[in-house]
Amino acid sequence: MTTTSTHSTVLIVGGGGMGLSSAWRVAKRGVDVRVLEQFPFLHKRGSSHTEHRIIRRTYNDDIYSRLMVAAYDYWSELEQDSGQKLKYLIGGVDFGPADDPTLTDLIRVSKEIGIPLDVLTPAEAKKRFPQFNLPDNFLLTFCPENGFLAVDDCMKAKLDQARRYGAILQDEEQVLEIIPRDHGAEVRTDKATYTCDKLIVTAGPYVNNLMQQMGLDFGYTIELNQAHWFEVKHPELFVPGTFPVFIVRYDASSIGGMYGFPTFRNPGIKVSIHHSNNYIDIKDYDLQPRENTTERVLEFVREFIPDVTGKVLNLGACPYDFPTDEHFTISLHPRHKDIAMANMAGHGYKFASVVGEILAQLALDGKSSFDLTGFDVNRFFDPGVPHRPAIHVDIMRPKS
Numbered sequence: 001m002t003t004t005s006t007h008s009t010v011l012i013v014g015g016g017g018m019g020l021s022s023a024w025r026v027a028k029r030g031v032d033v034r035v036l037e038q039f040p041f042l043h044k045r046g047s048s049h050t051e052h053r054i055i056r057r058t059y060n061d062d063i064y065s066r067l068m069v070a071a072y073d074y075w076s077e078l079e080q081d082s083g084q085k086l087k088y089l090i091g092g093v094d095f096g097p098a099d100d101p102t103l104t105d106l107i108r109v110s111k112e113i114g115i116p117l118d119v120l121t122p123a124e125a126k127k128r129f130p131q132f133n134l135p136d137n138f139l140l141t142f143c144p145e146n147g148f149l150a151v152d153d154c155m156k157a158k159l160d161q162a163r164r165y166g167a168i169l170q171d172e173e174q175v176l177e178i179i180p181r182d183h184g185a186e187v188r189t190d191k192a193t194y195t196c197d198k199l200i201v202t203a204g205p206y207v208n209n210l211m212q213q214m215g216l217d218f219g220y221t222i223e224l225n226q227a228h229w230f231e232v233k234h235p236e237l238f239v240p241g242t243f244p245v246f247i248v249r250y251d252a253s254s255i256g257g258m259y260g261f262p263t264f265r266n267p268g269i270k271v272s273i274h275h276s277n278n279y280i281d282i283k284d285y286d287l288q289p290r291e292n293t294t295e296r297v298l299e300f301v302r303e304f305i306p307d308v309t310g311k312v313l314n315l316g317a318c319p320y321d322f323p324t325d326e327h328f329t330i331s332l333h334p335r336h337k338d339i340a341m342a343n344m345a346g347h348g349y350k351f352a353s354v355v356g357e358i359l360a361q362l363a364l365d366g367k368s369s370f371d372l373t374g375f376d377v378n379r380f381f382d383p384g385v386p387h388r389p390a391i392h393v394d395i396m397r398p399k400s
């Protein structure tokens with residue numbers, strides 16, 4: 001869809017997970033908003049596809065668990081707006097060595113915040129979840145309020161609700177240039193030039209070039225993740241309600257843990273590892289899964305889920321963007337206060353509902369009511385800006 005006016009109060013670059021949430025939240029306030037997306041909406045060249053995304057209250061850093069309270073509420077609001085079920089709270093487990101600091105912190109944070117959590121020994125875990133094979137030195141936590149989001153339904157719901165509240169949604173239009181102005185910004189695409197009072201940039205793994213144009217010469221690393229649907233010998237043991245979403249907090253080769261989902265709309269269980277160590281230049285992205293990642297995931301999954309046969313039923317590639325500390329960027333531009341941005345460091349879909357609200361607040365109110373300590377983009381430039389302790393410091397990421 002196009003309109004003849006090229007000015008908007010709010011202009012959003014990128015109609016992916018965060019951009020469409022922002023459009024829904026801004027439009028719901030009654031403010032005029034336009035989204036520019038380079039590919040057809042709901043495409044598979046970004047970070048927000050492949051059937052499910054884990055949603056969980058349990059984090060080892062309390063800022064995320066506290067933000068999740070609002071994220072759950074905004075997902076519920078989107079469910080009400082769209083009349084559609086989006087979150088499947090079937091329960092989720094985390095397991096790893098009992099002394100793994102991320103696991104002990106997760107237990108501590110959950111207690112502090114009052115998140116329901118069972119902590120099980122391997123023998124107890126075996127009785128409740130016989131699908132997992134856990135070494136004796138492990139422990140397993142279970143949170144009944146964790147689960148997954150049906151990501152494709154979420155994307156469609158955000159698109160439809162943004163449109164219903166009046167957002168102008170333009171796809172197959174690539175933003176080539178962002179020019180910050182004293183007031184607002186100018187945006188040049190392959191079709192037209194637009195102006196706006198407030199700009200929101202949510203470009204996911206395509207962000208680097210745009211960051212440079214905004215005078216933020218900080219490189220995000222773009223890594224190729226991929227989802228594998230593995231065949232299991234006893235499919236009846238791997239359905240929602242019997243089999244939880246899971247995260248393995250064990251990382252023998254410092255590559256980031258494994259996580260997965262019960263069977264949902266496609267046969268098999270879906271499993272990924274957080275860091276494939278396959279880094280790409282997004283310009284050359286070919287949408288092809290990499291065999292070396294499949295081999296590593298299979299090795300990992302066989303160790304902990306012996307029912308997996310080894311047959312890969314389906315594969316989906318998906319790039320995502322990481323800054324050096326692997327924390328979110330949800331921020332106003334340090335020098336151009338009419339520009340807000342978000343990049344989600346490979347673990348942000350579950351937050352998309354609240355990130356849309358935060359970006360709407362940053363753009364329209366100039367500040368957010370949520371605690372964003374450690375998410376300011378200026379932390380990459382000014383050591384005086386608060387940082388959070390880095391996640392996965394050992395990964396073999398090329399230096400940016």
Ligand SMILES: Cc1cc2nc3c(=O)[nH]c(=O)nc-3n(C[C@H](O)[C@H](O)[C@H](O)COP(=O)(O)OP(=O)(O)OC[C@H]3O[C@@H](n4cnc5c(N)ncnc54)[C@H](O)[C@@H]3O)c2cc1C
Nearest residue numbers: 014016017018038046047054175204206318344348349350
């Ligand atoms: C395989 C995989 C599994 C994951 N699992 C989980 C999980 O279980 N739980 C969880 O919470 N998170 C998970 N994540 C992370 C989460 O999905 C991402 O953090 C989130 O989807 C990022 O959304 P985004 O809007 O930043 O990026 P995207 O959804 O990629 O959106 C960015 C959009 O901007 C557009 N764009 C970029 N540049 C331009 C331009 N110049 N002009 C116009 N349009 C442009 C792109 O085309 C794209 O549509 C996973 C990610 C992957 C890849």
